[in-house]
Amino acid sequence: MDSYFFVRFLRFVIRMLLPIWLISWAVLMPVTSVNTSSPGHSGLDIFVFGNVSSSRQSRYAAHLILAWLFTFWILWNLRREMQYFVTMRQRWLVDAKNATLPQASTVLITGVPQKYLTESALDDLFSVLPGGVRKVWLNRDLKEMPDLYKRQLKACNKLESAETKLLGTATKMHNKRTKAGAKAAKKSSKEAPSDDRHLTDASTVDSERNDPYSLVPPAKRPSHRLPPMSFLPFSLPFMGKKVDSIEWARDEIIQTSTALEHSRSILADDISSSSTLPVASTNHPDSLNPIDESQTYQPLNAAFILFNRQIAAHLAAQTLTHHAPYRMTKRWAATVALIIFWALPVAFVGAVSNVHSLCNTFGWLAWICKLPGVVVGIISGILPPVLLAVLMMFLPIVLRMLARFEGMPTKTAVELSLMSRYFLFQVLHSFLIVTVAAGIIAALPGLINSPGSIPTLLAQNLPQASNFFLTYIVLQGLSGTASGFLQISPLVLYYVKLFILGSTPRSVHNIKFGTRSVSWGTLFPSTTLLVVITITYSIISPIINGLTCAAFFLFYHLWKYLFLWQLDQPRSSDTGGLFFPKALQHVFVGLYIQQICLAALFFLAQDQNMKQSAIPEGALMVVLIVLTAGYHLTLNDSYGPLISAVPLTLSDKAKSPSVPQPDDTKRTQYTENASVDDADQAADVCEEFTNPAATEPQRIVWIPRDTLGLADMEVTTGNASGVAMSVERARMDQKGKVDVEGPPPDEELNVRA
Template structure:
């Protein structure tokens, strides 16, 4: 028999008789005790042939997707290599060769140092995957070489595991229990190597982050010197007063931006932009109609090579045709007045489509007339708001952006308590990108209602993590075709399909639905995280990283691994923490084979789906062609490259690595599958980050996601240690004696040492996550340097405070960098495509004559092509008002 005691030998029902029984309900327990719990045990003991058969469909589909990607890559360059064509010339990447697989070798050879140009989050993610790959290649290979032969030969005449479990610790019988000493030694080596690598990476993180932040380019940037200060009392909301208060900070102040009430001007700008869209759209619609009627059929094939030039005598005729566009009518959109939710200080504004005016029995209005009147009115209103801003007559919120003259001064202010009064100037954020600010959150006051809202969202996160098993259990019905057809008789046609097709449906469909459900949860998490009141997108990414990792680890590892209900799991954690090793030791070994399949399927689906991007490919040929009605729309879609959100990417690989760590001793074969998915992921991200994703990331956290991701790996180490403790104390020989008690006790000490190490490492490095050293104390260890500094201090005169000369005109000289984007709105320029009859130029002149603010319209950069008897808009340059 096996050295391990099965889970059935333990009755966890006694846990319900403790104080936690106050919160326990039998109906609630039955509600959560779904078939998904412990689902991984169904894969225990399967043969290699069955594993390969289950992966065959995914492998074929992934190969097909990669083949299509290699073929389409050189055809749809805007989709698969946008950074080589859709960005300014000085930012473009050199296109890859056109060969079928010629993109692989150049992609792999890129050094990770290149990705520093895309921000610290990007660089450290590539480093994270690379380090994990190195770890599992080294320690995984070592464990496989040593432990797999021991496991295979660990059976006896009385007991032998089945299938792939022969390669794991589960194959060791009671007569060979002493072989667990090898697992004990390799466990110590694995844990020791993990901590060495972790310390090395933390030290490297500190050096790289500090070098990046202290570089000349970054040190001189406005972002490194600007501080957001919250809870500014009314008496300090004055430039002169605030400047005097902060004058104690070394270096002085350069700029101050108050947070003005932007709600009204934002609404005006939104309506003005929509009016501009309708104006350009209706003119282009009219232009196409005129071209269809004026272009000869033969010219459709040759224009613009032989353009027809407007004759002088045709101007009057065209002038009469100009009246046709004035007759085009529509129902304008309805903008309802903003509704304020007083306690939490949020506004809700509803925009209704124009067809609702039919219910009000209103008549349609001419499009051009409505657009011109709206633009003129909104521009006057926006100008008035700007004049009030210049006169400092707009309401201020209790936040302020302060730009210091030096980076050192900004960080000193960031690390100091700026006021003696509690609750005043007590919250600061540094390194904020102006385009990363969540304006609706930053405009709220820190009230008790806002604090309660934040904690309520956290409770919702916990509820989602715990109750996620409920919808998953319904998805599990899809894999049971007999039960599914009994519930939905109309699906009985499935039995007419071949058996292989039914097996494919029952295996693939649940995976697709689960992936979709997980994506929905991520969307919900992002939506709820916004309501936690984060001021910037970078703060939101840090928050989402922690919650999303918790969700993935609980649902993709614990729930499918442990054979008890979810309520029993948490009752056991709270009531009897010392029995956790027993729970893990009796459940983890049985789920090893499931994670082989799970990680391999994830690797195939990730590789195929992300490289091919089938949804983007379909949208590119369908929706986008119908939706791009103006050159401006098409330009914005093509040039606004995808931006990666690292807060939801890091946790995925932290979970994979944690699973690998938890099983690297129990079932060393897991290393092959972890290495496989890490290799494919590294290949994809090296390609995508260089050629697909935007190189600008406004929500860059300056690397703060990386140490959190490293600390998340401790969950895998704790699972490994607790499981080994349970195995060592439960393993018995033929005489019923437990010979591994000493090893179990030592592993308990290792667990305590790991906890101590975790706390110590965090306490040692946590300040380096957000702060910056202002002293280069290492050089002061050299006596020669100290003497040189002493001599210099005697001869150098004292520097005068240059900031005094600019105190009086701080406000008048400040730029608009940290003001709401609506205050930076400028008059737009109408952009119409060039046509062979110069109709667009005539339309632009007519518009400029009616609205004085619309000047400088242009047809440059856009042209109407006649392709296969269809008029198609092509973009060659940016809009005339593009900045």
């Protein structure tokens, strides 16, 4: 759904901008360029708002009429898209493929009072909802179990790497001995009969197959050093005990498996004993249940609740929406601080984009304008967008950390939060600050020499900042689309990873068959920023309309191709299109900025007598701002409650998540004819929201089958010692190169989202 609605948003922008492009070019470009001019305007600047001379102020009526017309056109499209989104999302929510998933009928609750910190208490509390509760997963403090599970995974990775390295070494040494034997046999061909030579070569190969360890001496076996101190997460060169990697990894897996099995049995006893605890005598929510101090793994204040009916989950979610454990002021304090800090380098980028004005204003910078024209063009046209892109590259990392710090429990919630924060940064720094900085730099000489002409100078020079964004949009539309279709970087990285990291079957499978995903929290804001810039300048500098429409036409075909053939979205990260209504809200931001800027420019406009000449136009723009805000509130009030909730009128169409019956059609995943037993599916549902450390078995160690048969002996030895190993669908050729024919054995039947 997220992929579909992103592509639909691109199509929505094209449909919205196409008539705006044609009308604005036909009306506004002649109005601002024919028989009118202002000092300092040349090239593309003759098409901007500020090029209307003081004797032609009546032409601003065209800008006003089109501003009203374009606003109503955009608002109509926004309502149409919001209505379509709500319809499609509700269909998706009640669709059998989604409604039958456990995730569709499960609610995560946090801040659970101590009184309800048992599975039975939460079951009783929510049993009043339609259909009742099917299962409760109470989050517990698992203490050492997650660390044990991580140690086990690390040991499995080490064993896969060491075993594959051992097989490769054995294969290469076997080939070396075979070649040496062939050369020796060739030299002694005159002394021994051919039959004897054949028997000698065959007996050598057979002995190596029967005793493969003879191929690799102990000094050549994979080894590594342990950290010199136990608390260090890594080892140090020439320090620490040197151990055989295969033997160490096997022992580590066995030890962690035994420890996890013991801990899981204690956890099962704790869960069963908690259901027998007496309930507090009072019904007050803050009353406390007696705490069972004998429990090793105490419950925490969060739980997943799976309901029998989807409507019950939605009712529970809406009931709990008012019980937020954090304050919003604290959540946004760090974000506001970052916004203020980031203003300095972004303002510098905006100033660099207007390097000619800097040269005229500051004499010590005049040498820059004396450089060759190509160099000056690169400094003012290419360097600012590149610097801006580099600055914005580091923001998502920091903003994701802030979202996790404030307590976002899911990845989708983090991405939704990132979208709002990142868009705020983009609008303030990549747009507004750059616009103001570039406009003021252009007006500085006049402001210094004639302070009384500030309104006129600002009205004439602020629109000139659009040149930077024209370059920015062309750069994004042409170079971004071209690189997206060519995919040169992913192609090069594919072969580099395969050469450097393709040492085990699992790594080869991940490189060859793993698909890339999309970070919606950064992709959507970067796209909606272009829409905001275009709407803002659609009247002030109409040439931007055609460029953006063409760019989004290219974006539409690019992303449609990528989502069909290259990109994938895991079900766990699919929000059902919740990024789309946020993107529509961003369009309103563009409308507000456009209307405020136009109102300010109208109020600043002066005729040849230095008197305000467009006050009525400015007043009508203020009226338009009020109408837009009223429409915005009405739209949100009408469709807002329908975005995330299932109405009662559709609840009967939503099927409950049921355990597959014996006659149900079995699902196929990854490989042909790979089906899942009904009991396994039921077990997956029962453990859907349990910490993997509490339920997951040891990951199967996957090594390739070699030509010497060494891998089969290693698998037999490992399985006999209690380490699950397999050589299915993985092979190593005679040159020691690893290749795979399918997924790892422990992922073949994985049906989780």
